[in-house]
Amino acid sequence: MNNESKVEDDMMMHQFLSSWNETAKEVHQNAVKKGFWDAKRNQGEILALIHSEVSEALEELRKPQAEGQKVAEELADVVIRVMDYAVGYQYDVGKALLDKMEKNRWRPPKHGKAF
Numbered sequence: 001m002n003n004e005s006k007v008e009d010d011m012m013m014h015q016f017l018s019s020w021n022e023t024a025k026e027v028h029q030n031a032v033k034k035g036f037w038d039a040k041r042n043q044g045e046i047l048a049l050i051h052s053e054v055s056e057a058l059e060e061l062r063k064p065q066a067e068g069q070k071v072a073e074e075l076a077d078v079v080i081r082v083m084d085y086a087v088g089y090q091y092d093v094g095k096a097l098l099d100k101m102e103k104n105r106w107r108p109p110k111h112g113k114a115f
């Protein structure tokens, strides 16, 4: 990678992190406003609720006439819950996402697994 594309890459990552963090903060502020953080939340419960949104996406897919937009809506719920959790517990998910994408770029096909 030449210097120019490295600079562009760094700028794009910076913009992504800015947007991610700003959006996550807004998501969390809304959850606080709606009373979800009136008491310190249990992390196991939060993770279970994230999982429940994944299950809702699966249930939509299981319908004979599954609607793509409804699946997308459940996936959005997953992201919203992850963002809320990350801000509430100060996990830097935006940076972890970029780091993980870079790591995955260099992993073998199927990350060395059968599927």
Ligand SMILES: [Mg+2]
Residues within 6 Å of the ligand: 053, 056, 073, 074, 077
């Ligand atoms: Mg949902």
